[in-house]
Amino acid sequence: MATFFGEVVVAPSRAGVDDEESAEEAGEETPEDREIRRELEKKREIDVLWTLKSGASTESCSAEQFACSKFIVAIGHNAAAFLSSFILDSVCWEVVGVVKLWNEWCRTSNTTNVLPTDSFCLFYRLISDPTVLLCQCSCYVAEDQQFQWLEKVFGCMQKEGLQVTILSTCPVADYKTQESTLTLPSPFLKALKTKEFKEQICCSLLEQPNIVRDLPAA
Amino acid sequence: MFVPCDRDGGSASLDFKGFTLLMPAVSVGNVGQLAIDLVISTLNMTKVGYFYTDCLVPMVGNNPYATAEDNSVELSINAEVYSVPSKKLVVLQIRSPFIKNKYRPFCETLLSWVKSSKCARVIVLSSSHAYQRDDEQLLGTPLRYLLTPDLEKAVGGLMQELNWKEMEKVAAYPGINDTEKVLRIPGGGITKLLFTESCSKGIQMAVLLKFCSEGDNIPDAFALVNYLNEWLHLIKSEVNTSSQWKIPSSWRLLFGNGLPPALF
Numbered sequence: 409m410a411t412f413f414g415e416v417v418v419a420p421s422r423a424g425v426d427d428e429e430s431a432e433e434a435g436e437e438t439p440e441d442r443e444i445r446r447e448l449e450k451k452r453e454i455d456v457l458w459t460l461k462s463g464a465s466t467e468s469c470s471a472e473q474f475a476c477s478k479f480i481v482a483i484g485h486n487a488a489a490f491l492s493s494f495i496l497d498s499v500c501w502e503v504v505g506v507v508k509l510w511n512e513w514c515r516t517s518n519t520t521n522v523l524p525t526d527s528f529c530l531f532y533r534l535i536s537d538p539t540v541l542l543c544q545c546s547c548y549v550a551e552d553q554q555f556q557w558l559e560k561v562f563g564c565m566q567k568e569g570l571q572v573t574i575l576s577t578c579p580v581a582d583y584k585t586q587e588s589t590l591t592l593p594s595p596f597l598k599a600l601k602t603k604e605f606k607e608q609i610c611c612s613l614l615e616q617p618n619i620v621r622d623l624p625a626a
Numbered sequence: 627m628f629v630p631c632d633r634d635g636g637s638a639s640l641d642f643k644g645f646t647l648l649m650p651a652v653s654v655g656n657v658g659q660l661a662i663d664l665v666i667s668t669l670n671m672t673k674v675g676y677f678y679t680d681c682l683v684p685m686v687g688n689n690p691y692a693t694a695e696d697n698s699v700e701l702s703i704n705a706e707v708y709s710v711p712s713k714k715l716v717v718l719q720i721r722s723p724f725i726k727n728k729y730r731p732f733c734e735t736l737l738s739w740v741k742s743s744k745c746a747r748v749i750v751l752s753s754s755h756a757y758q759r760d761d762e763q764l765l766g767t768p769l770r771y772l773l774t775p776d777l778e779k780a781v782g783g784l785m786q787e788l789n790w791k792e793m794e795k796v797a798a799y800p801g802i803n804d805t806e807k808v809l810r811i812p813g814g815g816i817t818k819l820l821f822t823e824s825c826s827k828g829i830q831m832a833v834l835l836k837f838c839s840e841g842d843n844i845p846d847a848f849a850l851v852n853y854l855n856e857w858l859h860l861i862k863s864e865v866n867t868s869s870q871w872k873i874p875s876s877w878r879l880l881f882g883n884g885l886p887p888a889l890f
Contacts, residue, residue: 445727552725555680584879588886600686602701613699617876619687625703626684 454553455508456560458531476565477539480573483623487575488546492524496532501542505531507557511550541565545623554626571605576624584618627735628707628743630675640674642716643744645709646858649718651752651820654813655838658751660847660877661854662719667691667874668861671708671717679705679735681728685721690876698875713860716745729816737823747777747830749858750820751850755813756837760796767791768837769853772809772821777830781857788856793835811835844877 437445482491495501507529509516514527522528527547534540549557580594597611600620614620630640648665650658665671670691682704692698704722709715724732740748756768770793771785785792795807811818817833824831834854838846851871855863861870 551683552728554684583883585883586879587884589883590886590888600688600701601699603699614688616688616690616692616698617878617880619685621683621685623684625686 451510452550452553453509454549454556454560456505456557456564457508458505458564459503473564473566475539476541476567476570477537478571478573479541479543479565480575481543481545482575483545484577485546486577488544489524490575491542491544495542496544500535501532502535503530504533504541507531507545507547507561509547509549509553509557511548511553513548513550516547549623551622554623557623558626574624576620578620585615627677627679627739628675629678631673642709644746645714645716645743647716647718647740647745647748648854649748649750650720651750651815651817652720652723653753653815653817653835654755655753655840655843655846657753657836657838657843657846657850659720660843661751661851662717663690663874663877664847664851664871665854665860666708666717666719668870668872669710669713669715671710673700673702673706674709674716675707676703677705677707677718679732681724681732681735682720683722683725687876691874693875714746715858715860724816730819733816733819733823737820737827737829740829741827747780747832748820748824749854750817750831750833751854752811752814752817752833752835753838753846753850754811754817754835756839758810758812759837760794763794763837769849770794770835770837772833772835774821774825774829774831776828777832780830781832784857790856793833842881844880 480491482488506519507516509529516526516528522530529543529545529547529549532542532544534542543561577595580589580592583589583592585592598614598618599609599611600614601609619625648662650656650662652659685704687702689698689700689702692700702721705718705720708717708719754770769791771790772793773782773785793809793811796810797804798806798808809818809821811821811833814835817835821831821833823829834850834857836846836850836853848871852863855861863870
């Protein structure tokens with residue numbers, strides 16, 4: 409593609425494929441490359457640490473999945489702040505887990521004593537009904553980590569009769585509509601639901617061609 | 627990888643033995659994916675399942691082929707499978723790009739699923755950068771095909787009759803050594819990998835591609851789907867074939883929202 413000034417630049421493709429990737433298959437991956445890639449993958453692994461009744465932290469829960477009837481996940485700073493302001497308090501809710509991860513955008517730790525401006529991903533349980541779980545995830549989970557997050561978190565829960573609610577926010581400017589978003593009264597709510605969800609929803613459904621991305625989509 | 631929808635048909639209706647699998651490659655202009663959208667929308671195909679995979683960027687939305695209020699609330703994700711048993715056709719639609727370093731595992735899993743479900747053949751709809759064409763390719767039709775040796779035996783003659791052009795190979799070391807030729811599909815995403823793997827695994831695969839650039843790729847999608855129709859006759863080809871394909875409702879607002887009146 410030639411620009412106004414005459415220099416040729418490679419136009420980014422909507423297809424999302426770099427030519428570097430196809431060049432990579434032409435050459436063999438050296439043992440050093442493999443080692444670097446493995447180290448990077450290890451660094452990008454997600455750790456989900458659950459605090460059991462005994463107070464000890466544990467990672468694996470493959471043996472025993474805990475009962476869960478409702479799981480509310482708040483993804484992003486706004487949704488997490490909503491839960492902090494209106495739902496969470498230290499009387500009714502206790503911290504039961506934390507996610508430790510690293511990527512180019514953020515790093516979380518396994519401390520549960522966090523500030524609202526930190527990047528964190530914490531799990532809470534309602535003391536009066538321990539099958540109600542809540543997750544505040546204000547850190548960005550990169551696209552190669554989203555599947556892992558999903559498998560590790562949901563892997564620990566009994567999924568029979570489980571109702572999952574995901575809270576998230578998107579910029580109004582990203583909303584596709586016939587009119588301009590300038591005149592749209594915002595903020596506004598939209599929902600997506602599976603056909604198994606039979607309860608009433610408090611707002612209208614997300615119309616085509618709008619879609620949801622990242623961790624909420626996963 | 628493949629997860630069937632729980633439908634009334636049960637497992638009996640999910641036998642793809644002898645079917646043609648039609649799929650897109652995520653490639654320049656997303657032409658293959660747009661063409662697949664046209665096929666699914668026009669033939670009113672039923673969703674039979676999806677791929678549970680960590681290789682594609684996650685996304686979710688409501689039914690992209692909705693025609694009315696009542697059929698617009700079904701969720702749709704990044705890799706879904708549709709079928710029309712009467713035409714022995716099964717279609718895979720891919721709606722998001724590959725996660726870095728995951729395109730190879732996806733191809734491997736996909737091809738082993740093709741083998742295990744005993745599909746008769748695979749047709750990949752794809753595209754390639756128009757600016758990479760040589761002088762000869764600039765003239766004539768921008769559409770090309772490729773056949774694996776196993777499919778060549780079956781339909782090679784048909785391609786001759788249709789007067790289709792096979793994708794040319796290019797010199798491996800241009801300017802230095804013109805005798806050694808290799809297949810290159812710049813901007814084609816996983817097309818070349820799928821094709822070369824199918825050749826070595828004995829899978830009957832055809833690639834149909836169009837040279838194009840990024841931009842408004844709807845005309846390219848129509849050209850590609852009409853090209854496919856010359857072979858498969860999915861719809862009756864009349865004089866104005868373009869009007870026979872049904873544009874899905876999700877193609878609205880491809881280039882942004884309406885303008886604020888205050889702008890003027």
